[in-house]
Amino acid sequence: MDGVIGCLQGAVRNNHLVILTGLCSVEYDGRAESYLPEGERVILIKSDNSLQIHQPTGNTPVNYMKEGATHSFYEEGGNLVIRSSLEKERLLITVLKVHDLITRKLQDGQGIQLQGNEKDMSDYIYANPDVIEDGFKPLSREEHTKYGFIDVFGNDRDGNLVVVECKRFKADPSAATQLRRYVEKIKKSKGVSKVRGVLVAPKISKNGLVMLTDWGFSFKKFDPPHYLIQHKKNQAQLDLFL
Known part of the structure; x- marks a missing residue:
């Protein structure tokens, strides 16, 4: 003892x-x-x-x-x-x-790094605009509106403004409604009559898709990217139990 x-x-x-x-x-x-x-x-x-x-x-x-x-x-x-x-x-x-x-004796100074979230989706789309469609040109990310921040804002090949809203999980009617609010706000703030809306998510509910179609918006199926966390050489190492 x-x-x-x-x-x-x-x-x-x-x-x-x-x-x-x-x-x-x-x-x-x-x-x-x-x-x-x-x-x-x-x-x-x-x-x-x-x-x-x-x-x-x-x-x-x-x-x-x-x-x-x-x-x-x-x-x-x-x-x-x-x-x-x-x-x-x-x-x-x-x-x-x-x-x-x-x-x-253990050493671990690292924090959890969330991967595959909506910011990762918008970052990927901004760097790879063809994910949305050929000719899409991103202008900004996190575009501020009265109702929140637009994930990706840009122009299509015809010069029309495009609002892209990303959802990490299955999109539902509330996501479609949120996109519509952003589109209407951009129309008013930019003084234009035509603004396209694109909802990006791994999948969408039936009612959500009906609402998008009725409002003239589109849905793009896209899964959040997943990245491997790269450890720096000077990262604290976790000793193995012996």
Whole structure:
């Protein structure tokens, strides 16, 4: 037990990730009071000192402490005790049996980069205007109107103004109505009587297509582009568990 306690103390002191699996009970006092009887669980202590307790199923921790918590480890009655505190919150974990203990220094400064969204669609169309039709010439992106921003604004081969509205998912009547508002606003602001509207999406509902047709607009089937994230050489690397 002394070796386990020493390992935990060193890991927390050095801001290492701790993964402990074992048979434990949990007492909590803070936002409410709770008691979780003995069961086999996963205990995570991250480098920011946040703590999570997970059961064998589900993705939500059964209990947790936020970042900045303090943790102490000691033996009591032959069991490992983990005591965590943060302001008025207290968490007491009694581990009757330790199955596995892993500690590891991890580095990861990256954030999630969303790909394949509507901005990606408009960027791709702006760079590859033939996706809309031959002769389409983009003039601007994010053209501001009273009702919002037009994804792509341009001219067709005959010089007519074209409003392109992109939708990442299936377009519905609300998307058709939004396109119509943009077209009417451009007609008024530019002082022209003819402005074409093109709705771009992976697919469109039957009612949405009927509305587009009735208003003289068109639909272009196009799936959002998906890009592989390229990692720079100086990106922090995630150590593999050994």
